[in-house]
Amino acid sequence: MLYNLSIFVITECKDTHFQINTEIFLLFFCKKYNMRLSTLHFFVTLRYIKIRCMKIAIGIDVGISTTKIVGIKDGKIVKPLRIKATDPVTSLYGAFGKYLYDNKIELSDVEKVMITGVGSAYIDKSVYGLPTEKAEEFLADGLGARFESHLERMIVVSMGTGTSIVQCDGDKINHIGGIGIGGGTLNGLSRLLLNTDDIKQISAMAMKGDISKINLQIGDISVHPLPGLPMDATASLFANAQGHANREDIALGLICLVLQSIGSATILSSLNSGIKDFVLIGNLTLLPQCKRLFPMMEKLYGVNFVIPKYSEFCTAIGAALQSGVDV
Numbered sequence: 333m334l335y336n337l338s339i340f341v342i343t344e345c346k347d348t349h350f351q352i353n354t355e356i357f358l359l360f361f362c363k364k365y366n367m368r369l370s371t372l373h374f375f376v377t378l379r380y381i382k383i384r385c386m387k388i389a390i391g392i393d394v395g396i397s398t399t400k401i402v403g404i405k406d407g408k409i410v411k412p413l414r415i416k417a418t419d420p421v422t423s424l425y426g427a428f429g430k431y432l433y434d435n436k437i438e439l440s441d442v443e444k445v446m447i448t449g450v451g452s453a454y455i456d457k458s459v460y461g462l463p464t465e466k467a468e469e470f471l472a473d474g475l476g477a478r479f480e481s482h483l484e485r486m487i488v489v490s491m492g493t494g495t496s497i498v499q500c501d502g503d504k505i506n507h508i509g510g511i512g513i514g515g516g517t518l519n520g521l522s523r524l525l526l527n528t529d530d531i532k533q534i535s536a537m538a539m540k541g542d543i544s545k546i547n548l549q550i551g552d553i554s555v556h557p558l559p560g561l562p563m564d565a566t567a568s569l570f571a572n573a574q575g576h577a578n579r580e581d582i583a584l585g586l587i588c589l590v591l592q593s594i595g596s597a598t599i600l601s602s603l604n605s606g607i608k609d610f611v612l613i614g615n616l617t618l619l620p621q622c623k624r625l626f627p628m629m630e631k632l633y634g635v636n637f638v639i640p641k642y643s644e645f646c647t648a649i650g651a652a653l654q655s656g657v658d659v
Contacts, residue, residue: 388403390445390446390652392452393447395451400414401428403437410437414644444464444657446651446654448472470496476648476651477640480641480642481638487500487611495594511593526582538584541578545572546582546584546588548568549564551564587619592629596629610635613644615644617643
């Protein structure tokens with residue numbers, strides 16, 4: 333008797349365990365029905381079909397000199413990477429190659445590459461021949477922040493060279509504005525006043541600074557706290573600065589100027605929305621001063637500032653989530 337058995341085999345999955353189990357099944361089947369694979373009494377038609385394994389979606393946030401890259405697989409972040417280069421194209425390809433190598437990812441494991449950021453305008457062809465698309469940046473901010481914070485209703489504050497503000501309410505993600513103050517402001521003013529734009533050096537100096545030597549506080553203008561304003565609340569940024577101010581105080585004053593301006597703009601943007609959760613993303617979230625300043629604003633205004641684990645990679649994460657790949 334001639335048996336025609338159609339067996340569906342996954343051909344694109346590098347799962348050795350599955351392949352071994354398939355071979356064991358065939359041997360078991362032959363033994364049970366007293367057949368041999370080598371004879372015509374048992375004819376097997378292997379019908380190869382393409383069943384997609386869980387692949388990885390790559391999101392890349394391309395800056396002018398810095399590129400951030402992250403992968404998402406099986407609903408989890410695959411170790412993100414940030415790399416600097418002299419131009420966005422070099423930065424992107426350098427980051428991509430290093431990312432694949434460091435994480436032992438093959439090109440065949442990548443389902444799609446999604447790129448976003450100002451530097452993405454310089455990329456006009458596929459990355460290493462892989463399916464490549466451009467992701468909408470503000471949508472990426474919202475999706476990435478939602479993925480990392482697990483919040484559905486929030487305002488996302490992307491603190492980059494400048495600051496953009498995105499409102500998220502479920503699947504409604506809208507860019508509602510921004511301010512021209514951010515990391516670029518801190519770098520520029522630091523070059524003028526501190527003769528450096530090394531953010532690590534500026535932050536280290538600020539750790540030793542005294543903000544009362546730079547900012548005018550409520551305690552400087554009133555002998556009693558004002559309604560809703562404690563004595564150490566800021567009355568005016570840099571209004572107390574003197575010509576002989578030391579570098580540490582100036583560094584702290586500059587960081588506070590930028591972070592407080594961003595925080596205040598965020599709170600004002602939420603008026604009439606009822607939203608009290610603000611998710612901070614971008615490189616400025618790595619400043620240690622964020623951990624002191626934003627809790628003070630929380631207490632003052634009754635809001636909640638959230639800095640996710642991968643805050644600086646949220647835009648890249650959101651780009652990957654726009655891939656349409658089942659991650």
